[in-house]
Amino acid sequence: MLNLVSIVVGLLALPxxxxxxxxxLGAxxxxxxxxxxxxxxxxxLSSRNSGRNFNLVVLILAFIRLWAGGGIL
Incomplete structure (x- = not known):
């Protein structure tokens, strides 16, 4: 169940x-x-890895864009 919630939260962050x-619009x-x-x-916290991995990809994309725009010191 937590895996499904994790994927939904990742889908919320992806847009x-x-x-x-x-x-x-990098901010x-x-x-x-x-x-x-x-x-x-x-x-x-979930027993499966797909939600964790999906959110890792979303997080890495966000950090790369912030780094490229100078947003992370």
Whole structure:
């Protein structure tokens, strides 16, 4: 059950990450990172790995975009 909730939270964070890839909208990733971290924590508590891995991918994409835009020092 937690795996399904984790995937749903990751799907909630994914549109923010995709919008954040657009130039001048990278600050949206600051909203996506906490959502993906919550999904990651739910995925860690789950017995399966798919929700955790999905949220890791979403989180890595958000961090790469923030790093490329100079948002993470």
């Amino acid at each position: 923010f990450v995709l919008v954040g890839v657009v130039p001048y 949206v990733n600051y909203l996506a990172v906490p959502i993906a971290i919550v999904g990651l924590l739910l995925g860690v």
